[in-house]
Amino acid sequence: SGPWNGLRFSGVPEMAPLNGLGFDFVMDQHEVYYSYSITNASLISRLVVNATNGNLQRYTWIESSGEWNLYWYAPKDQCDSYKECGPYGICDTNLSPVCQCMKGFAPKNLPVWNLRDGSDGCVRNTTLGCESDKFLPLKNMKLPVTTTAFVDKTMNLKECEEMCLKNCSCTAYADYKISNGGSGCVTWTGELLDVRVYTEGGGQDLYVRLAASEIDDAGSVGSGGGSDKTKQIIMALGITVGIVILLSGLTVYYVRKRKGLQGTTRQKGLRERSQDLLLNEVVISSKKEYSTESNMDDVELPLFDFGTLAMATNNFSDENKLGQGGFGSVYKGRVVEDQEIAVKRLSKTSGQGIEEFKNEVNLIAKLQHRNLVRLLGCCVDMDEKMLIYEYMENKSLDAVLFTKEKRSLLNWPRRFNIICGIARGLLYLHQDSRFRIIHRDLKASNILLDGEMNPKISDFGMARIFGKDQTEANTRRVVGTYG
DSSP states (O other): OOOBOSSSBTTOTTOOOBTTEEEEEEESSSOEEEEEEEOOTTOOEEEEEOTTTOOEEEEEEETTTTEEEEEEEEOOSGGGSTTTTOTTEEEOTTSSSSEEEOTTEEESSHHHHHTTOOTTOEEESSOOOGGGOEEEEEEEEEOOOGGGEEEETTOOHHHHHHHHHHOTTEEEEEOSBOGGGOBSEEEEESOOOSEEEOSTTSSEEEEEEEOHHHHHHHOOTTOOOOOHHHHHHHHHHHHHHHHHHHHHHHHHHHHHHHHTOOOOOOOOHHHHHHHHHHHHSOOOOOSSOOOGGGSOOOOOOOBOOHHHHHHHTTTTOGGGEEEEOSSEEEEEEEOGGGOEEEEEEEOTTOSSOHHHHHHHHHHHTTOOOTTBOOEEEEEEETTEEEEEEEOOTTOBHHHHHTOHHHHTTOOHHHHHHHHHHHHHHHHIIIIISSSEEEOSOOOGGGEEEOTTOOEEEOOOTTOEEEOTTOOOOOOSSOOSOOO
């Protein structure tokens, strides 16, 4: 039936209040339910499941003929079957076969697809680029399954688009309600399932995330073929506007560079303000100031919203918990296209705090080495602060080294490889990176092992940048992990 859109279920466009029969959908912090009520005492109606074909049928009693009349039934057609066309597939009863891929996608299993079995669905033609992506509007759609959806009733559609674009895991968005011109925001992470298209007057708009190149190739939805001349004019205007914007941007950059001004960004909402205040503040420093060569650039790091991470980690369940450290708990998660991640969540009772969090964000985002753990993004949502890393299948070195069952995995060639990998990582930090980094909390629990037992240094919350010629420094803070 699809999600409720304020007027009806998204997958039941013919659903409308009958004289004497009303529909209601309630969703609050206590309960979620759908109901129908008979407001006209003279109306007699019944809802049954047909034991022969399994159809759900609604009948109304016709007094004049003394018979039950079939008013509505489901499923009506092939597209009413659940996930008929698989991930990123669209079901359309006006086509034969009924399944087609969304623009920017192609059949995952073409031989089976050609035999009119669309259950395997479709896959992307072009990998997403996160912040450079765009959204393709699809009209008159039944919205996808909402098991991976997040709802914010306070946003408008523009704010919904901005939030989805910032979240690299977001694959689509739509209005939460279509009544009164539309309101609220629904965003999806992961695959889009059980989507179909209706004729005019049914369904609603769905905005699907695609790589920018796919949007340019697909063109705007609802546009006609257009003449070649019109296309050429549009292309010429686009190129001209692009050149003007580029020149303007270079001019502004040059002027601001000369004046030594630091740009500021106007923020909307407490969440964005807290994120930018956190990420743009440079907190890694020592007592001594160094030349501009040692200054860190602004961090460019994907931001994840709390809802996405809660969904990815099964609401931070104990089953997804990988371990506990001085920073807080670490959880395994799964985001778009089955990418596995590790989510480190700052505990409110942690001995480490916001300074260590900012330290790690600012530092790891600028370091790239095969023996350093890769930071994929972060989340700052009110009191919640989280770091998102690549997932390491074999967890930490201490978990393998000091566990009798796993210790046998560490034969001497692997131990030698781990030692060499750690040494290469330290050499990069101390000598080969743009900044000289002293980790200050290096131990077995902060060495992570990937699926092939390759070591990666992690946990840079205590790390410190040294000057080019500096060999020692003092601190007034107790560092390291208790114990």
